[in-house]
Amino acid sequence: MDRKFTFLNDFEGQKKFKEDYKDNALLLYALQLRFDIEDIDAVAADALTDGANDKKCDLIFVERELGVAVVAQSYNKVNPNMDDTAKGNKASDLNTAAAWVFKDEVEKVPSTIRDAVIELREAIKAQEISTIYFWYVHNLDETKNSIVEEEMYTMQEQVQAVVDTKYSSDSIRISAMEVGLNTIQKWYDTSTRRITIEDEIDVDCKEGFEIQTDKWRSFVTAVSGKWLRQLFLEKGEDLFSGNPRSYLGRGRKNTINSGIITSVQEEPQNFWVYNNGVTALVNDFEYDKKLLIKGITIINGAQTTGAISTPEEIQIKDDFYIPCRFIVCSDKTIIDSIINNNNKQNKILPSDLRSNDKQQERLRKEFKKYSDLFYNGGRRDDKKVRNKVVFDPYFVAQTLLAYHGDSVTAYNGKQRIWEDDKLYTSIFMDQLSAEHIIFVYSLSKAIDTFKNKLRDKGANRTETENKQIAFLSKRGSKMLLIATISSCLEDLIGRKINDKWKLSFKNNSDFEQLKEYWEEIISIIISFNVNLGPALEGGLKNKELVKEKVQSVKDIVSSFKNSYSKMLETIINEIEY
Known part of the structure; x- marks a missing residue:
């Protein structure tokens, strides 16, 4: 296998973990990376299905505090080669899993997954779930097989249609993902370094000013809302690699995000004074009439960024501006303190x-x-x-x-x-x-x-x-x-x-x-x-x-x-x- 996938050194080094979970080990490893889980064994004990009569479902993970659920099916090819491709029938397998998850007669759901399905439905009913991920996890390179990508997209559309009908008032997003070596590598990089987007990016912003100390320097400005929206649509959740949270959606507990959307639609000219703004870590910045940043992670402002970027929820006519700070810092202790203190005004975890x-x-x-x-x-x-x-x-x-x-x-x-x-x-x-x-x-x-x-x-x-x-x-x-x-x-x-x-x-x-x-x-x-x-x-x-x-x-x-x-x-x- 191509050693560009450096996470494999870490994964393969966890011999007992692999022995304990066998074909589910990579699935659990990916789950741990994606949601920063400390005790994966405790999660595995509840989330893994029995394996027999699991109805094409190896795992159902429900995390109410994050507002997410994961329904997953895994495949591990023995002795894989660089050019091997994942089986293409897994999207239909996930369709089967989705059918059981949303089946009306819960008593007909197989006993091996029934309690997990009930828990997920109760969380949905309580409006505590904003995103349900359907994962196809495998130990191969996703880029080698476009057929799977197409099948996952079709599956996502079909399940989204069912959910929109069944839970019409709850605004639940369905995301079907192929989680192969490339995706797991990206999550591994996110877990080991703060900034995973390293591109050079031109920023659409007003004029600003620089503040500097011996430990950090920052450029303070106001960025275009349309520019930030487009950046999120291009980069997705990678934009929040250094943030304790990603975008939480618009469930009952996330009414602040609904308020952000309303402000953009009805009073774009006042958005700058209504919003607390965005703080981002960057590797470097240059300003000479125009601002150029190198690398970025938004460490505060995920909800603002996500809310203004939700395509199905908002139509932006007039541009608007958002207070923004771009910070360069190489001191890990200071970086951790910046992230921690920038999020204290929000409820993270008790x-x-x-x-x-x-x-x-x-x-x-x-x-x-x-x-x-x-x-x-x-x-x-x-x-x-x-x-x-x-x-x-x-x-x-x-x-x-x-x-x-x-x-x-x-x-x-x-x-x-x-x-x-x-x-x-x-x-x-x-x-x-x-x-x-x-x-x-x-x-x-x-x-x-x-x-x-x-x-x-x-x-x-x-x-x-x-x-x-x-x-x-x-x-x-x-x-x-x-x-x-x-x-x-x-x-x-x-x-x-x-x-x-x-x-x-x-x-x-x-x-x-x-x-x-x-x-x-x-x-x-x-x-x-x-x-x-x-x-x-x-x-x-x-x-x-x-x-x-x-x-x-x-x-x-x-x-x-x-x-x-x-x-x-x-x-x-x-x-x-």
Whole structure:
């Protein structure tokens, strides 16, 4: 394969990742790059379909906060050559997947993807999804086969027509994408450097002025709205390679974008005074009556740029002007601070506002003693981390809350945990240690591994294992399982636990080993999936029902507690009380 695809060095170096996910590894790698996912294993456990009877759908990923969903099908050619082309029938496969996703009778949707489809539909109904991507992911060069591109375009038009009819008031964009080596390389470049568009570009703007310090220099002006619109239509989301967010669309939660469009249509002459403007990083600029920039990424103003550029939503008659700053800076620390501070006036993620909290500072320092583990405590300006176990702060908070008794809020309140002061302080308190986080998070990851092993068995699963994978495919099952194991732990290990917050492993040097310690306990509790199943009907929502079902399992486990001590001797000896 052509080594111009430098990301392959990174991908091929992740041997365990490839072993764990096999034909889905490249798909997950692409997903991680595109949406900056920290804990891809946790996402994979929920997003990957069973593989059997998946109806041409390998993955359904729903991210409400970003307003996106991905429905994907993957293909991996064994020992590919430079001139090999991707199979051309994948667009029709994605059409099949789309038919199931938007089928009226949800009860007829195959059970392996039904819960994911329900979650996506609920997010659409709540107007939390603005873009649905249909991906055909493969390990070949997209430029070698124009037939696939044509089929993907046709598929996009067909699905868009269905969605426009079915969800006429929700303004949902369908994007069918062939994600081959070229696209993945582009996303890899975006993840490793701020500016991916390196062209020389003439800027249509008013006169301006330059400000300079020893660390940076900037040209301040007002750019033509028509020029910025055309730039976005040509460059697409590459224009936001250094931005924490891309364009969010016009859903219920993005009314500001609707306001931008209205201003352009009705009062273009006043747009300059209504809008906060755009900030862009560039590699260099020159001004001599005309402004020339070299390279660009918009780090603040993605919503303005996207809103004025949505072709089907706006007709621009008169030009208008937008305040704009072009900044040149080579100091990475300053660049990170520029990006961070330019986005603070907008709501990015709740964890951003907690990242400097004293508890997060303390936990970050505690994690530094473990060289193979990484926890950023919500601080997103840290560099990319490779070859370490990354503790995603959102999943950390969710698993801790589930372990300490509230699986319903843990599953449904991913953002709320960080926004609500009472919830946040009930988890991130002085008693919480890095070691306890490792203890609980390793349980969560062990459940992911358990599910992946069942998925890999496919048609070789026993009837009991089919029931287990069906349970684990239900929305909220992992949080329910964590809460149940926590509730039963005393009876399982046969020891009094005075303070659950002090539980940890004696030695945290080998995270994979910690996951293995949990395997027997997971095997025991998953056998009660029939007892727990009713708590997941319609999603994990009813706290009283959850309490009742967890207690029923606890009662059964308690009656057999004398039988478990020998079976669980290994983990019992490794727990620090």
